[in-house]
Amino acid sequence: MSTPFIRNHQYNVIKKQTDFLLKTLRTVADRKVLETVRYRAATNIIEAIPSLTIEQQQMLEQISTFETAFDFQRYLSSLEPFLEPYPTITVKEIQKLFPKNKKLKIPDLQSIDFRYVTYLSWVDIATNRLFIVYPFEGQFIGIEGRITPTNKKGYCLFCNRHQELAFFLVKTKHANASPDDYSAVGQYVCMDNHKCNQSITETGLLEKFILTVRK
Structure with missing residues (x-):
């Protein structure tokens, strides 16, 4: 085996x-x-x-x-x-990562070949929200933010390849801050997460960004 x-x-x-x-x-x-x-x-x-x-x-x-x-x-x-597949995750586990989003639209997990997935992500077109779920040190981290197409090509933060880009803006709350004290962190990422997963060759910048904006 x-x-x-x-x-x-x-x-x-x-x-x-x-x-x-x-x-x-x-x-x-x-x-x-x-x-x-x-x-x-x-x-x-x-x-x-x-x-x-x-x-x-x-x-x-x-x-x-x-x-x-x-x-x-x-x-x-x-x-x-x-190939070591992306860790098994269920719809309920994903929902728990985004508790404030009661109408969370989740992709069909059965249709995904998780052997070729470094990070799970999808876009809710109705709200222009990008959702990312990433396995880190035995747990899943979920982040979400507004995704805005740029209609131009450039280098994606995650895969460092010349791809069609979008601007991903995530609101993050400072430690020990008041409930209304937020800042925003934005980066240019691939519009097509499938191509990004096909291109990414290291996870350092992806993990740094996720850990910076995690809830």
């Missing part, structure tokens, strides 16, 4: 290194350069996934041996059974 050990953002690192190595193989003839790129691709993957067993590391390092697009696609497919 396969033991999952690769999180979505780490799998995205593997995909990125696979794409880069394949492009290099197609455009570079110098064998020394190719060997350097092969080594660097394997190293980047290993560094992105801490606490690997010897078997897991050997499996991932196979990337340095491939030559064709078919080889790389087969490699990625072989890793899918080892």
Whole structure:
């Protein structure tokens, strides 16, 4: 039985290194350069996934041996059974994260392939609200705020990729402050959370933002 050990953002690192190595193989003839790129691709993957067993590391390092697009696609497919899905969450658990929102609209959880989810999010089009649910240290954190399309492309705070952006504004209450004492924190994020989850390769900035504005 396969033991999952690769999180979505780490799998995205593997995909990125696979794409880069394949492009290099197609455009570079110098064998020394190719060997350097092969080594660097394997190293980047290993560094992105801490606490690997010897078997897991050997499996991932196979990337340095491939030559064709078919080889790389087969490699990625072989890793899918080892993807660690987003933690199981129920509708009731999500509702508890947003107790003030009595008419909370939640996406169909059954339709989501949670192997490819780093953070769960959705937009309530009727209210222009973006909701994010993120697993952190054994618990779920829920944040919400107003989402405003910018109709332009730029770099998303979460995935650091050039995507169609929206401005996400979250009201946050200061510690020990009065009930009416709020400030607002805003950042540019992907309009399409699915593409963002496909692109994100590290969680540091995402976690920093969520922990800054958490309730």
